[in-house]
Amino acid sequence: MSASPTAKQQPLLAGHWYVIASPHQLRSKPLALERFGERLVLWRQQSGQIVAMPDQCVHRGAQLSGGHIDNDTIVCPFHGFAYDASGQCTVMPCEESWQIPSGFKLQTYTVCEAGDWIWLWRGPETGSLPPPPVEPLLEGLVYGELCDDWNAHYTRAIEVQIDYAHLPFVHKKSIGRFMQGNSFDVGTDLSSGTIKSWLNNHKKGSQQWAAIHYPNTWINSVGGKFYIQAVFIPVAQQRCHVIMRFHHPVKIPLIRQLVSWFGTQLGRKVIKEDRPVVQGQFPANSDDANEKLTPADAGIVGYRKLRRSHQAQLKAEIKPQ
Ligand code: FES
Ligand SMILES: [Fe+2]
Incomplete structure (x- = not known):
């Protein structure tokens, strides 16, 4: 998602934007990060939008950060399953004739880029979110x-x-x-x-x-x-x-x-x-x-x-x- 980086100070809400990385860390390859005790992978779509998801393939648990980005999907290095920005598995090379079940899906996290930082929203996601506290x-x-x-x-x-x-x-x-x-x-x-x-x-x-x-x-x-x-x-x-x-x-x-x-x-x-x-x-x-x-x-x-x-x-x- 994108958010307007304009607010000087935010009211203290139940949930916050945390800076999780500098954009300089995220180049053309997927980026592995450990944050909040979890392994995450960050990658960019062609539009520049950042996607954040668990760094763990739903198939056999391989780290997606070891894979590559192809046509707005991240491709697992183990058996080539590909996930789109919503976390849905869209390519499964070993089961070409299969209708991919909807359960082959990864959770995604709400992230944005503002004030030259990468922010991750941590908290309930009901209603519209405030902008991150850019200085x-x-x-x-x-x-x-x-x-x-x-x-x-x-x-x-x-x-x-x-x-x-x-x-x-x-x-x-x-x-x-x-x-x-x-x-x-x-x-x-x-x-x-x-x-x-x-x-x-x-x-x-x-x-x-x-x-x-x-x-x-x-x-x-x-x-x-x-x-x-x-x-x-x-x-x-x-x-x-x-x-x-x-x-x-x-x-x-x-x-x-x-x-x-x-x-x-x-x-x-x-x-x-x-x-x-x-x-x-x-x-x-x-x-x-x-x-x-x-x-x-x-x-x-x-x-x-x-x-x-x-x-x-x-x-x-x-x-x-
Ligand atoms: S573990 Fe990722 S495709 Fe098999
Ligand atoms: Fe000090």
Whole structure:
């Protein structure tokens, strides 16, 4: 399906668009992904529309991602069964005279491409779906991108992005170098699916804010038209995939590449510093945490509040990862 990528903030509904990949990952071949504890395959139709389905042929369980795309179908590498975008098996080479039973069908997932991300809808599909929470501040900017895999639940990975008090410790050799000895007066704003936080007692506090767009995207304004954006993609219970982008307005060839390179190098250093600490947190899923938080953890408190209200709405309809 397609969706309009215009909304700045969404009301918190029972169900969400999750970023699951960068479009740069999906070329002409099928793409195997593990997301939400399931094996998925993504592929593109000739129109450019993305199809997402389980990476498991209904016939004998082979991985479809090892196959190929032919005339808007994905062809299994094992015995050549082909599936169309609705998941229906349309070609069965070993049974040419057979009327293919309708049960030879794969479930498909609702996905769309917006804001240069691939999103998957997770939740009930009754009525029309809201657009994904694309960040309008990034429109017209260019970016450099990096990715990393963490052995951590994505809730822990996203919470560290609004944890100011860790900066002078975990990042004492990088972005927290000049924050030694600081206390943190954290301001927060919770509105319709977004948790925004900033430092009241920092001279650039008003320009340098960070925000989580629920459920799994984060943006950090570092001043002017420079932003760091990251997505924390649930892979399995204790694994997530992190994609970080450094957005900037510099479009002059070579200087553009240089700025992107510098931004991604810094990003790489910062997430490398975060990773071991976050991977070691217990319990793995912050939903299970029984912690003693302080006022400096206001952003984390806000995120957990939003998450709890989301889970209450979902009830038994779908289990959040
Ligand atoms: S397992 Fe896919 S066609 Fe047989
Ligand atoms: Fe950090």
